[in-house]
Amino acid sequence: MALSPFHLAIPVYDLALARHFYGEVFGLAEGRSSAQWVDFDFFGHQLVIHEHPRTASQEAAHTNAVDGHDVPVPHFGVVLPWEDWERLAQRLSERGTRFVIEPHVRFQGQVGEQATLFLFDPCGNALEFKAFKDIGQLFAR
Structure with missing residues (x-):
């Protein structure tokens, strides 16, 4: 069975820092973006980082x-x-x-x-x- 790409949108409270991390540290290609979100080619899948206030799971895992x-x-x-x-x-x-x-x-x-x-x-x-x-x-x- 061929796999289909997944789409995952996650919250980030610092869009610029997260954009650098996924783009530069991971080396992911950037797709579309706006002032509040950026999508990336995440190993053939679509990962979107959305600016959002810090969540409880980001505070303490x-x-x-x-x-x-x-x-x-x-x-x-x-x-x-x-x-x-x-x-x-x-x-x-x-x-x-x-x-x-x-x-x-x-x-x-x-x-x-x-x-x-x-x-x-x-x-x-x-x-x-x-x-x-x-x-x-x-x-x-």
């Missing part, structure tokens, strides 16, 4: 324990091919990104083994990027 780490909730991201994930992890590291959960392989040797990393954007939105060497493990139990 809730976490759930997963494989010995405190995973921020809510969060979003993309499952990338392994080599693309490695390039992204390197790009973010080279730009001094502060990770919430450092790039690593989780569930090593188990069902669902995956590379993952977590970070916050400058406005407190949590992101996760992951990869599977065997994409068939994405929904494995």
